[in-house]
Amino acid sequence: MEVLSLLADGMLLSLQPLNLMMILIGVTVGLFIGAMPGLGSVNGVAILLPVTFLVPPGSAIIFLAAIYYGAMYGGAISSITLGIPGASTAVATTFDGRPLARQGKASLALVTAALASFVGGTVANILFTLFAPILATVALSFGPPEVFALMLLAFATFVGLGGDDIPKTVFSICFGLVLGAVGFDQISGAPRLVLFDYNGFLQGIGFLVLAIGVYGIGEMLWTIEQTRGEVTTTTPKMTAKGMAADTKEATKRGWKGTMIGSFLGFFVGILPAAGATPGSLMSYGVAKMVSRKPEEFGKGHPDGVAAPEAANNSASTGSMLPMLTLGIPGSPTTAILLGGMVIWGLVPGPRLFVDETEFVWGLIGSFYISNLAAVLMNLAFIPVFIWMLRMPFTILAPMIFVLSIAGGYAATRDMFDIWLMVGFGLGAFFLRKFDYPLAPAVLAIVLGPIAEPTLRQSLLLSSGDPSIFFTRPVAGPITIIALILIFLPAIKLLRRKRNTQKEPA
Amino acid sequence: MITRRSILALTGATILATTPMIAQAQDWQPRKPIDFVIMAGPGGGADQIARYIQSVAEQKDLTNRPLVPNNKGGGSGAEALIHVSTASDPDHTILVTLNSFFTTPLRQENLGIDVQAFTPVAMMGVDPFVLWVHKDSGITTFDDYVAKVKEMGGEYVMGGTGAGQEDSIVIAFMSGAYDLDIKYIPYDGGGAVAKDLAGQQIMASVNNPAEAKGFYEAGDFTPLLAFSDERMPAYPDVPTIKELGHDFSYYNQRAVVGAPGMSDEAAAYYQTLFTEIYNSDEWQSYLTSESLSPLWMDASEQRDYWALQVENHQKLLAALGE
Numbered sequence: 001m002e003v004l005s006l007l008a009d010g011m012l013l014s015l016q017p018l019n020l021m022m023i024l025i026g027v028t029v030g031l032f033i034g035a036m037p038g039l040g041s042v043n044g045v046a047i048l049l050p051v052t053f054l055v056p057p058g059s060a061i062i063f064l065a066a067i068y069y070g071a072m073y074g075g076a077i078s079s080i081t082l083g084i085p086g087a088s089t090a091v092a093t094t095f096d097g098r099p100l101a102r103q104g105k106a107s108l109a110l111v112t113a114a115l116a117s118f119v120g121g122t123v124a125n126i127l128f129t130l131f132a133p134i135l136a137t138v139a140l141s142f143g144p145p146e147v148f149a150l151m152l153l154a155f156a157t158f159v160g161l162g163g164d165d166i167p168k169t170v171f172s173i174c175f176g177l178v179l180g181a182v183g184f185d186q187i188s189g190a191p192r193l194v195l196f197d198y199n200g201f202l203q204g205i206g207f208l209v210l211a212i213g214v215y216g217i218g219e220m221l222w223t224i225e226q227t228r229g230e231v232t233t234t235t236p237k238m239t240a241k242g243m244a245a246d247t248k249e250a251t252k253r254g255w256k257g258t259m260i261g262s263f264l265g266f267f268v269g270i271l272p273a274a275g276a277t278p279g280s281l282m283s284y285g286v287a288k289m290v291s292r293k294p295e296e297f298g299k300g301h302p303d304g305v306a307a308p309e310a311a312n313n314s315a316s317t318g319s320m321l322p323m324l325t326l327g328i329p330g331s332p333t334t335a336i337l338l339g340g341m342v343i344w345g346l347v348p349g350p351r352l353f354v355d356e357t358e359f360v361w362g363l364i365g366s367f368y369i370s371n372l373a374a375v376l377m378n379l380a381f382i383p384v385f386i387w388m389l390r391m392p393f394t395i396l397a398p399m400i401f402v403l404s405i406a407g408g409y410a411a412t413r414d415m416f417d418i419w420l421m422v423g424f425g426l427g428a429f430f431l432r433k434f435d436y437p438l439a440p441a442v443l444a445i446v447l448g449p450i451a452e453p454t455l456r457q458s459l460l461l462s463s464g465d466p467s468i469f470f471t472r473p474v475a476g477p478i479t480i481i482a483l484i485l486i487f488l489p490a491i492k493l494l495r496r497k498r499n500t501q502k503e504p505a
Numbered sequence: 506m507i508t509r510r511s512i513l514a515l516t517g518a519t520i521l522a523t524t525p526m527i528a529q530a531q532d533w534q535p536r537k538p539i540d541f542v543i544m545a546g547p548g549g550g551a552d553q554i555a556r557y558i559q560s561v562a563e564q565k566d567l568t569n570r571p572l573v574p575n576n577k578g579g580g581s582g583a584e585a586l587i588h589v590s591t592a593s594d595p596d597h598t599i600l601v602t603l604n605s606f607f608t609t610p611l612r613q614e615n616l617g618i619d620v621q622a623f624t625p626v627a628m629m630g631v632d633p634f635v636l637w638v639h640k641d642s643g644i645t646t647f648d649d650y651v652a653k654v655k656e657m658g659g660e661y662v663m664g665g666t667g668a669g670q671e672d673s674i675v676i677a678f679m680s681g682a683y684d685l686d687i688k689y690i691p692y693d694g695g696g697a698v699a700k701d702l703a704g705q706q707i708m709a710s711v712n713n714p715a716e717a718k719g720f721y722e723a724g725d726f727t728p729l730l731a732f733s734d735e736r737m738p739a740y741p742d743v744p745t746i747k748e749l750g751h752d753f754s755y756y757n758q759r760a761v762v763g764a765p766g767m768s769d770e771a772a773a774y775y776q777t778l779f780t781e782i783y784n785s786d787e788w789q790s791y792l793t794s795e796s797l798s799p800l801w802m803d804a805s806e807q808r809d810y811w812a813l814q815v816e817n818h819q820k821l822l823a824a825l826g827e
Contacts, residue, residue, distance in 0.1 A: 144690070144708030184580020186693050188668055190613070191580060203577065203584045272700055327719045328700045336574070339556025349719020457690050461662060 010365025030070020037407035040087025041071035041333045057344035057400040062366040074379045076113035081098045084216035089276040089312040091211045092284040096304025108245040108323045112250035112302045112308040114378040116258040118311030121371035123262035124317035136325035144457035149478035151451035156485035157285030176444025186453045216404030217425025257287040257303030258310040265311025269318025272328045279315035328485035533770035535570040540598045545695035546578035546584040550713040555601040561787045581667040595764035596771035607818045624763030625807035627779035630797040631756035632713045633733035635724045647730045658684040663700045664707035675711045714796035739796045
């Protein structure tokens with residue numbers, strides 16, 4: 001097995017003292033950057049890129065990869081403890097992580113997130129090691145029709161969920177799609193939906209702005225209204241015994257989500273258009289769909305934490321693949337890594353695996369080590385994060401508000417977006433009062449801007465003939481599955497109606 | 506050193522932005538991270554160049570505050586133009602441009618963007634265009650290509666950047682000159698175009714050499730025709746469209762401009778900075794390896810160049826029917 005010996009060499013390389021130190025520092029720094037609301041791996045890698053010029057290129061990219069890993073773990077922390085998504089990749093983690101924290105099970109959620117991330121990262125690493133060249137071909141076989149079919153499938157997983165109010169879900173998706181369409185149209189270059197002629201809308205509505213507004217500010221308003229500030233959130237205790245019990249429960253109730261997230265996340269991650277955020281949202285949707293108790297999702301099911309967390313780690317590794325093999329970044333973070341590689345004199349692209357064997361395998365080896373370092377570091381810090389939750393809500397609430405605003409500003413550097421964020425927070429609060437699910441809107445604003453151009457590109461390819469989505473070998477099956485899922489609730493509803501009509505007779 | 510610097514940088518992103526301005530030093534220096542706006546999405550030619558420039562600045566420690574790349578590719582660069590024009594702090598906002606710097610304001614007059622309002626900083630080079638096909642197409646010469654497109658009768662698919670942008674101008678000229686009927690699919694950046702040519706989702710592209718180089722070296726892409734004035738050293742066997750008797754050449758400008766309203770002191774700072782980057786060994790070797798042509802200009806020459814380009818693009822767009 002040539003691959004295994006190359007990998008072993010790579011791992012040994014990343015265990016050299018300097019590289020190991022880079023990994024440990026990188027993971028720790030990444031963990032905290034990821035945990036800061038608004039700041040994610042993109043910011044971490046961008047800020048620390050200059051530092052890497054102090055060490056040789058091999059160690060430098062290992063350092064950046066370690067930050068990347070750390071930030072993916074860290075993103076879950078504020079999603080769970082504060083309910084503010086730590087990074088756009090961790091938005092889906094708030095769906096169930098926050099409810100678990102409010103039930104006093106924050107440690108369970110954090111342990112689940114850490115373990116799922118570890119499994120997701122490991123699965124992705126193994127797939128990467130064994131199948132990198134083949135997977136690069138798979139990524140290339142995804143043209144516009146295939147990407148659109150995949151997006152359709154993602155929407156379908158959210159519509160086709162039993163237990164939810166389907167008209168309200170559809171409304172929520174449409175609302176998100178409209179928000180996603182604000183700004184410039186990629187195909188014609190014309191501005192759209194520039195509401196009230198505010199120039200701020202020209203650049204579109206940032207996903208992070210919506211997510212922090214909805215989950216940071218909206219969630220806080222909701223909690224205040226529910227508890228009238230009387231109740232402290234939780235008084236979680238943290239013991240070694242408790243942690244062992246949490247590990248057991250996380251394994252028992254989160255394995256399914258972890259598996260879905262690990263594989264689906266990786267697959268979505270390797271597609272250059274997508275990246276970790278769509279991957280984690282889709283995995284959440286699928287985990288909910290296949291769950292035997294979908295009604296528990298959104299109220300605190302470990303699978304709902306495990307799926308997106310496994311997926312965002314897995315997708316992060318996956319998105320390295322198109323960068324290394326094709327020279328095309330799969331996510332904003334890998335775009336920055338790509339810039340780093342160019343300055344180190346490495347040419348990413350089809351030749352990299354052949355010309356720079358030592359570098360490539362050193363990097364892949366460091367993925368394994370970083371992943372292990374990140375899970376250990378994360379588990380070690382859980383008591384610290386739990387301690388934050390012991391603060392009385394009267395202190396925690398203003399803190400969440402400040403962190404949301406500061407984090408939002410750090411990410412966008414635009415006051416307009418901050419007002420928008422506050423607006424979304426208020427809007428989300430009222431929508432929630434009327435029982436509208438918000439997750440589908442968040443999904444739509446992420447996937448809409450990917451789905452719309454690919455739909456139009458596909459139709460240009462086929463001269464307007466929609467059969468292109470059914471006749472292509474990869475797009476066809478995906479489209480058909482998506483359509484079945486979308487219409488599943490309608491079919492179920494019809495059948496139920498027929499049954500109830502028969503009963504009285 | 507590492508920890509101090511990283512902590513500074515970390516807090517910098519959140520705190521520096523909100524702290525009041527510190528008193529100005531005599532020689533102007535940036536007081537906070539520089540918003541380094543890129544008129545295109547990640548992965549394309551403009552993005553690669555911006556990130557390379559940023560890396561050179563960081564490696565040589567040329568700036569006391571980091572250049573923070575900020576991709577704003579929406580609306581053929583209109584998003585970036587609006588962002589930079591309305592920047593609250595023009596002294597800390599610079600833009601990496603391509604030719605949509607000229608075309609987008611022409612095509613969307615309602616944006617109210619006046620190119621001459623921007624501050625000239627540096628012309629880092631110009632990037633030629635090359636016609637590429639996938640090697641599996643079996644096409645090896647431009648004549649084969651023309652024959653193939655005609656045979657397909659309107660079903661030949663090419664990809665490129667957004668409507669009215671550089672790629673579509675080049676393809677439109679070529680189609681007009683050789684009476685070709687091409688189905689054009691717009692993408693959000695040259696990186697995505699190259700990827701879809703590699704996956705044979707499209708049949709040909711006019712990527713810049715920098716975008717297609719990796720695939721060319723791996724043997725996936727075949728160059729057929731160059732849109733440069735002379736044959737390119739890296740592709741000596743590829744004929745230019747001029748040789749074939751059409752007086753046409755087209756380059757993408759790789760220039761850095763400052764936000765409108767930038768103070769003279771700040772403009773001088775950035776001009777010095779980018780001259781230094783331009784003269785660095787790193788940049789000069791990048792120009793060679795990525796097949797860019799040097800075209801150095803001072804600030805007033807840049808303004809004249811802008812005026813000329815606006816005029817040229819007016820004609821090209823009119824010919825396109827835009």
